[in-house]
Amino acid sequence: MEEILKAIEERNCKKVAELLYHKVDELGDEELKEVLEKAKKLALECEDFELYKLTIYYFHELLGIDMVNEFEKLAEEKDTFEAKFELADLYYLLGELEKSLDLYRALLEEETAKGNVENVAKVYYSMALIHEELQEYEKALELMDRAEEIYRDLGDEEQLLRVGIHRAYVLFESGEVYEAKAMLAGLLPKVLDKKDLLVELHLSFEEIFEDDENYDAALQECLYALIHAKGTDYEDVAFGSLMDVLWQLFLEDDFETVYLNIDMFARAFPDMKDFFEAVKAIALYKDGKMSEEEVSKYIEKVTDQRQIDLLEFLGEAEL
Structure with a gap:
């Protein structure tokens, strides 16, 4: 929270938006409300309608506070492309697709x-x-x-x-x-020096292979995406895609594919080695190849709460 408040104090709208995107889940309701109110005020002062859209969206989705009408009045008052474009995108994010299309057509x-x-x-x-x-x-x-x-x-x-x-x-x-x-x-040779596009491309390949139930290939594409996303805004997106594939494998009781492939990630990301080894241990346990006592030793090594929650999530997977 302090990092976000500091960025707001520095009036760095781009950094505030990035931090909100990555850290919003770490905040309690009261903390979130305080941060969003300050971020919204900054967005209005700087006329940063992208940040404003983000705050309105989080108010709506995470706190159940509807401020969409405020954005509508603001867009009408400002009457600029930027304000109306971000409002149309907000409609899209909220699932109001026809309203979004109508505004885009007018624009x-x-x-x-x-x-x-x-x-x-x-x-x-x-x-x-x-x-x-x-x-x-x-x-x-x-x-x-x-x-x-x-x-x-x-x-x-x-x-x-x-x-x-x-x-x-x-x-x-x-x-x-x-x-x-x-x-x-x-397109691949053309994006080798553009990390964000390279991540998008590998994640597209991942979805294609996952849809074909070629999970070995899908996990390989997740690995490429994570490597190129390291330290960028796309890191959470790439990690989320990996978790989606792992979740699907656990749902399908395909534990072997998990424990045969997960060492790739443990070696590529030594800072997350304990987490990936715990994922492997859970898969081995689910497949009857490791005792409950043994798997507990691996899980106990993981100290990051988000990772602990994800391990619990995978451990509870069932058809």
């Missing part, structure tokens, strides 16, 4: 009339994500094509790559698995 008309092509591309891409959520994959791909065309004209290589990775994932969702894998492979 698309406004920004097209003004000739703000970069904003138009952002809106096309954001609308594509909603149509993907609605499983309207053909429409999502069409909108991504339009965004890519603009970014290509602008010479924005990084955004082109980002949209391309997600476009490949939508192709996978639509059933074009081999084309999706080929597209991701074609």
Whole structure:
């Protein structure tokens, strides 16, 4: 909490947003309310609508306090692309997809009339994500094509790559698995020096392999993603994907795949060795290859509360 409060005092909106994203689960309700109130005030003073959106979202989802109407009034008052764009994204985050689409369509008309092509591309891409959520994959791909065309004209290589990775994932969702894998492979050499995109790409491969129940390959992609995500904003996302795969394996009683593969992670991340060895021990215990007394010794070595909670979570997995 102190780290977040310090960032707020320093008026570093970007750092406040990053810390909230990574540490919000560590705060109790009263602490969270205090932090969010201060972060919201800072966001208003700096007119950082992305941070403002984040605070409104956490108020709504974690504390049950609805402040969406405040954002709506603010966006109407400011009447800027940034404010309305973040409001549309808030609607998306809250699952109000039609409201989000309606606002994006209005923004698309406004920004097209003004000739703000970069904003138009952002809106096309954001609308594509909603149509993907609605499983309207053909429409999502069409909108991504339009965004890519603009970014290509602008010479924005990084955004082109980002949209391309997600476009490949939508192709996978639509059933074009081999084309999706080929597209991701074609993008791989272009993102080797861009950690965030490299993580996104490996996580896309992970989902493809997991969907095919090729868990050895899925875990390998999780390993690559975690290695490249180390020390970045994507570290939690990559770790979450690994936990999702492990959870699925425990649900399916496929303990062997867990204990045969988990040593990769223990050796790649020595600072988390105790945690991964405890995961292996639980899998061995579940498979009847380790006694309860033995597995307890491994679990007792883990001192991080979040990791302890995750071990308990995996240990309770059942069909």
